[in-house]
Amino acid sequence: MNSQQFNTTLSCFFITFPANFIMKKFRRPSRWLGLVTTTWAIVMTLMGVVQSYGGLLAARLALGVAEAGLFPGVIFYLSVWYPRHRSQSRVAVFFGAATLAGAFSGLLAYGIGFMGGLGGYAGWRWIFILEGLGTFVIGVASFWIIADFPADCKWLTEEEKEWLIYQKAIDSGAHGETSTVSIRYIKQALCDWQTYLSIWFYMGVNVPVYAIALISPSMIASFGHFTRPQVRDAVACCFVIFNAIMADRQKTRFKWIMIDMVLIFIGLTINLTPAPYGVKYMGLFFIASGACTSSSKVGALMLSFSSGAFQIGIGNLDGVMLAFNVGGLIAAPLYAYLLRRANRRKLAELQSGREYTPDEIRELGDKAPGFVYTI
Template identity: 45%
Template sequence: MSDEKLSAVHSSTFKADDAHIEHANAGRDQEGRLALPPRMFTKEEEAKLYRKIDIKDPPLYDRGNIGNARLVGLEADLGMSGSQYAVALSVFFVTYCLFEIPSNLCLSRFRPSLWITLLTFSWGLVMTLMGVVQNYAGLVVCRLLLGATEAGLFPGVVLLLTFWYPRDLLQRRVALFFSAATLAGAFSGLLAYAIGFMDGVGNYRGWRWIFILEGLMTILAGVLAYFVMVDRPEQAGSWLTPEEKAYVIWRKESDGSSVGEAKHISWKYVKAAFSDFQCWCALGYYTGVLTALYGVGLFTPSLINSFGTWTRPQVQLLTVPVYLAACAYVLVTAVYADRLKTRFPFLLAAQLLCLVGFTINLTPAPVGVKFFGLILCAMGAYGGVPAMITWLTGNLSGQAKRGVGSALTLGLGSLGGVASSNIYRSADAPRYFLGHGVELGLTVLGICCSCLYAFLLTRANKAKEAEQARQDALPEHEKRVYTVKELQDLGDKAPEFVYTV
């Protein structure tokens, strides 16, 4: 829908609602529509402004270090079998799934910076404790707690970013945060290599130091986050001028709506998320991408180890180029996705990379080709996450609906991690037919669901445009008009809201 048609929708479908406007935010005209900020910024000024805001982004994190720890003696020291390792991986996703929606509701209810700081600190503390567990039961308990503390972190950070950035600037910011996690995976490999020489220090095995040191660094990141992050533009201090604050608030509030979006928590918005086709359609491609992500994140060291006869330190180092390639792909594609204001083509490209990568690893290809296939899998899995999360969150309007919808799909989609934890069995090495085969099948499912989602969104946009054309043809007294509250309650279902495809 063009800007001219969108303006027509704004003017023909809107009427004032005095009772609601009385409690509306500042920056509105007498009819309740969003008023222009005191000064409009040029493209160059806007880019400079958002670069300033980027400094306040949340800290990085790493979730795949248990794969490095496994390679340097975790199972043997705790007396674990291959199946017990899979269980220890799986239980993480149970609490991860259960706590995502409550965590996002807490983030919407309380100060986001405080909640994310608490999650990051708690997560780092649990990770540190994983370095001192003495048996399999202790590891399982820590993994359960790790899932609970990490559950709200990624969807919470994405929700926090939506408070600041309009849809056409969001993916690159999610990518910056997520690429930091990807770099953390590379750093984890380097750290694991270095820690290999710490074996025996303090009478601790090297794998324990992986958890302890990375856990302590995560705790430090959580503490720093509290002093860096700002909850919302209106709460920014002197580092943003009044003109800059007004512009950022207007830029976000006017993103797809002439009246802004609903900000309060209500059960009707929670129900709207559960009943929206977007969340359930997105769940299919979430599952495909996240299963691939967890397969790569948890088993890259083991997969590389199966390729040849390298030493353990060499395997740890070989994980680094896998994550570096993924990081570069995440950042480059996110920039172009925002620039072109589209999501589907980039998500599809990421899914096709996974398709090719897992197919290669199912064949009896040479070691070098399989390693290249693993890099393709990492690029697709990690590159697909910012596209998929910003595609859904950008098309859900209303902070409560967006928070619940993103947590719902990410939480249930993360159960794909249970599959990833159990399909790469030690008995299947070195070919891992079961693991690669399941990943391949779920990738195909994800491709089908993303294509269906794109089709449904395109159809919905055309239906809104057709309805607007019908309204334009009616006499003035017969046209359907909406109050501020009605438009906000409709959210992305409102006639003026255009879905991003």
């Protein structure tokens, strides 16, 4: 492939990410996560036997459909088990695992590459085949391993189940969340300012996530002296978890999101200057730490009071890194300001004494007066 075909192959599967709307149709998380992981594994395995550029494009598009539901699905699954002030650190462990996978996948691929010629297949084909088959085993096992809800979990005691259910109940109050998808709810999402503003600043952190994953190995190789992107990924993983634990302890998101975005801005600015390669290498650490951390935090923030499917799906259709990062730096404080204003209005409405029926409160969801946004 030439460079244009290679870049098209890398990016084409992002156009399928809005497919994650169907996640809400599955009432059992184990079925949804098991299905997307198993499908992902099958597509990944078959990518090892493609014979043409067109076949590889088709496989990448199919991979995008499968991957579309995994990350938002896992974040949503964690939100079912943990209250908002405990969910960020759990989401961070998940994103941190993805970061560590990036640190060690290159080493694994390097080892598998020595199988080139075995069975008449090139080494790169064996990378797809073996990693796909390993993922297939995990995907099939997840249908039985994943406990859907605390009340159904067999390895928890009754006391532990009741405690988890109680923690979620006092966090959600009487507001709850609908388990169905209808045209009315879709229209509400499309007409809500939160949807578009959150897309704006989600893009501001998500562009660098993919860019650092797809481009930085080539950048590091061009530096000449620094050939260990795994070190960068390991540092980013540690920062992801530390940052999330602090955000949970302080029961806030916005302050830490802004720290992440500033780190991304500093790192991108450094790499746009004629700075020495060592300084640029340090800039990649800033980008990786800020991007991976803020991406997990923004996902948890949105899913703490909305489904997040639309925002996460559209937010993955990204572009130029620094421009989007600046957009995120503008959108994030604007978003926080509007949420604080909404909280003040809700408090005023509560103090007015207006009463709602339980059905009305559930219908309002996060717009209900008693639902306070975590900022």
